[in-house]
Amino acid sequence: MTNDDSLTNTEKLEQQNPGMKTKLRLKQLKDQVIVITGASSGIGLVTARMAAEKGAKVVAAARNEEALKDLTEELKEKGHDTIWVKADVGKEEDINRIAETASSTFGRFDTWVNNAAVSTFGHAMDVTVDDMKRMFDTNFWGPVYGTRTAVKHYTSRGVPGALINVGSLFGDRGTVIQSTYASAKFALHGWTESIRMELEKEHAPVSVTLIHPGRIDTPYNEHAHSYLDKQPAHSRSMIYPPEAVAEAILFAAEHPKRDMYIGSQAKAITMLGALFPRLIDKLMEKIMYHSQHAERPSKPREESALYHAGYGMHDRGTNKGWLRSRSYYTKATKRPIVSAAIVAGLVAWGMAKRRK
Template sequence: MNPKNHQKQAIQNFLKVNPLSLKTLQDQVIVITGASSGIGLVTARMAASQGAKIVAAARNESALKELVNELQDKGQEAIWVKADVGREEEVRNIAETAIKKFGMFDTWVNNAGVAVFGHAINVSIKDMKRMFATNFWGVVYGSKEAVKHFKERKEPGALINIGSFYGDRGAVVQSSYAASKFAVHGWTESLRMELEKEKAPVSVTLIHPGRIDTPYNEHAHSYLNKQPAHGGMIYPPEAVAEAILYAAENPKRDLYIGSQAKVMELIGTLLPRTTDKLMELWLYRSQRADRPSKPREESALYDAGYGLHERGTNYGWKRARSLYVKASKHPIISRIAVVGVGTLAWALIKRKE
């Protein structure tokens, strides 16, 4: 073989990825944390409607019971597990309960999360640690249980971690939340490489949601005078659920919810100082509503928030779907979308010059 061709073949072999074969949803058992509201609730309902068996976990026991009764009344299979994902033993109980009931699970979705709104210097260390217990350590505990199960079972499974576009780019007023999501992104990427190197039967996907219309703002722990809320372009939780369930059947490295999330990542990388200034101008006014903030003691940071609400009290341009998610499910269209985003970023750079 020609040396150049041999080198080319070696590179192609090194880069070649053999995707794992994951089950169709109707044959899956799916564990979802944070299933009592928002993204988790929508995902549970959507997955169950497509035939998946659901293991719904959250802190709100009454909401979980009502959700499971709702699904069972429709002839769908589901169980609930009350759990605080910030406690390792309770996450372990989720896995054990799923295995006891269904004999296994095929997809684990680390979705549970809570936000803190406030300037970095003002947020107490106690509140930061509590938020990290849920947002970061909950993902670590869940990841370990999922990987352990898939390895022991020796069958491919999907681990899906919910990050944020604030895990790709820091943000004013949500510094603690952004830091927790940066940690989730770093953990997920590192874990993915290690598992791939050892050829473990685990598909690891990181979801990058943009602004999503969920009770996230109502559950948030707020240091602000005005109530936290999303303004600007907002995507429905169904768009995130669609991406999650696609990743449950199809190994994907990353899925971005809305071009908003992908554009922010690209511009933040290519034009960091410009992005700083834009976010300083835009984020202060687009992260709050024109009403007094709820008292911190009513937040979901330390205790379960209200359940069975898919959406929050946000304002702005509420999208019906994410076309970017639709494109991501089709490689050719996805590449065209990426080229378009890259062209936009390049145009911005040239304008700056």
């Protein structure tokens, strides 16, 4: 338990009556310490910058030490409290070191974001088992270690905190060419749902959110381990900016949310896949082979970020497609009552037009 003066009356009551059921109250970002893994590029980099701008103290973790130093210097020059921790999330001792650094520097952390990830592009029977295991170290075991560390921290303090796991569209729906990535994200989604139910049953002071990004314009493809002749890339499709994901992550840091989908694309394919699985199988077979690479040679596998840090301080990739500036669907899901009212209004308007 803690005597933290920043606790709300509701939180103090929850401490005094552990069995009582009340909605978790998370701190505002300006009062938070937020841990972000994979903070040296892409979604993690954008989230770190956005969190700092909103007043949060940022603990940036990644394998790329040089990029972390550059990010920390950039944020400190703007007056933000930031520290960095070089860490490989696939190693439990590194995850523990992130938590220890956050606690020794800021006394605590209030949100933990499991964001670090890497992919492998190649036919399932071509990818080596060693490469599969290495990817699971980062994409599955990393979030598991992070989850366990965050939950222990929040429950020991008795103060509500947020755990945010960044999943994927391909954690809801399998795909060709990225079979190992999809499998690791399926595992992460299952882990997140399971631990959420256990924590709710125990009335633990932990908000658990799963983020479901669609295709995002980051260096994710450039960092990938590729068995393809052509360079992995998002192409011929709708592609959302990393800011849309960061916005969802930081909303979940302040407001308990079960799931947040980035783009109607991610939500639609998940729903249609559940309702019409064979139809979506055929659709994925038709479009996913040619829409996951660019028309240029693939980088050598030894340059990938699977076994060592990729290049940092880049938030965008070299993807070609319909590059969106935002996700209106994600913005709408932040205010479900308002969005439901809008939909109801549109339905009523449509029915009225049909009667004329």
